[in-house]
Amino acid sequence: xxxxxxxxxxxxxxxxxxxxxxxxxxxxxxxxxxxxxxxxxxxxxxxxxxxxxxxxxxxxxxxxxxxxxxxxxxxxxxxxxxxxxxxxxxxxxxxxxxxx
Numbered sequence: 227x228x229x230x231x232x233x234x235x236x237x238x239x240x241x242x243x244x245x246x247x248x249x250x251x252x253x254x255x256x257x258x259x260x261x262x263x264x265x266x267x268x269x270x271x272x273x274x275x276x277x278x279x280x281x282x283x284x285x286x287x288x289x290x291x292x293x294x295x296x297x298x299x300x301x302x303x304x305x306x307x308x309x310x311x312x313x314x315x316x317x318x319x320x321x322x323x324x325x326x
Contacts (some may be wrong), residue, residue, distance in 0.1 A: 228314045257297040
């Protein structure tokens with residue numbers, strides 16, 4: 227799948243480990259980059275959701291239409307699908323969710 231980013235900060239953090247470390251710390255930064263690599267290597271959402279350990283799921287409520295992937299602990303990578311073929315993913319944010 228192709229990956230785009232909501233803003234330059236998210237893109238910079240993916241392209242630069244040091245930037246991601248400053249933003250979220252070493253462990254979350256490493257997982258952020260790793261998860262985006264996994265998204266890029268996956269053919270579609272069905273395959274992505276089937277991967278063990280990611281806990282990929284659709285969000286509810288005011289975040290309906292967005293998806294989350296577990297990074298570390300309560301940290302999640304939030305993304306949306308940008309086309310109907312489910313081949314383009316837009317990274318929206320990295321956030322710390324409580325009580326998923």
